[in-house]
Amino acid sequence: MQKIIVLTGAGISAESGLKTFRDSDGLWEGYNIEDVATPEAWQRNPVLVQEFYNMRRKSVMEAEPNTAHYALAKLEEKYEVTIITQNIDDLHERAGSSRVVHLHGIITRSQSSLNPTLTYPIDGWEIKMDDVCELGSPLRAHVVWFGESVPMIETAAALCTTADIFILIGTSLAVYPAAGLIDYVPDGVPKYIIDPHIPYVRGGESVTKIEEKATTGVVKLVDDLLSK
Ligand code: APR
Helix, strand or coil: CCEEEEEECCHHHHCCCCCCCCCCCCHHHHCCHHHHCCHHHHHHCHHHHHHHHHHHHHHHHHCCCCHHHHHHHHHHHCCEEEEEECCCCCHHHHHCCCCEEECCEEEEEEEECCCCCCEEECCCCCCCCCCECCCCCEEEEEECCCCCCCCCHHHHHHHHHCCCEEEEECCCCCCCCHHHHHHHCCCCCCEEEECCCCCCCCCHHHEEEECCCHHHHHHHHHHHHHCC
16 A cells, blocks of 8 residues: 655644634734743743643534544545644544544643643543642643654654655745644655645755645545555
8 A cells, every 4th residue: 555644734734724824814823922832932831832822722622523524534544644743633533534633733632741641531621730740740732842852743654755746735935843843744746735825945956836725635545645
């Protein structure tokens, strides 16, 4: 079976009603990264940070996968598909994709504020300020903040070297190290990008650009790949 590696960003979940970060109505228009998405923010104002991610979790739990998520799951009928996602939602899993690598964590789990390898399922949508891990330290969202390391990046880079086909969907490629993953894809491997505003991609001449929203562009590309 040919291997397809897909890198997704917030754009694939936009039509499920989840805001992207850098579009004009995006999350970083309403919040400062420094206030809610850094270790220093958690030191300074843990209540604000906890509330921000509790709201994100609530939105994710209320959202449903869209036809783009479902199309990627269907692609497994004919290909070995691995999705590397920057998203902290669980919509790929809920659509049925079986191999999903979360680069920036997943909002449906909590994490020890002392040891990031200790993560737990969450009962409901809220982490409370007095919820603690087995070491007795407060629980926070299992997400990677700016300034923190990205533990899954080596796994993701190794996966990219094995791609027979590479697909980028709905990411501004503004955040590293995720944005550098395309550099690990061997030359000559067919590459596609689906985004209504195609971002700058290094080596972009060799990338097929599909300037559409995920629910139309991904569905069409998947139909094409399944009919080959
Ligand atoms: N279909 C496909 N793409 C879309 C759609 C859509 N319906 N709507 C918007 N987009 C595209 C935008 O054009 C943009 O290129 O999705 C992209 C969203 O970019 P960002 O908001 O920057 O999201 P992302 O690239 O996932 O951000 C990376 O930054 O702060 C963070 O940690 C967070 O994982 C996130 C990282």
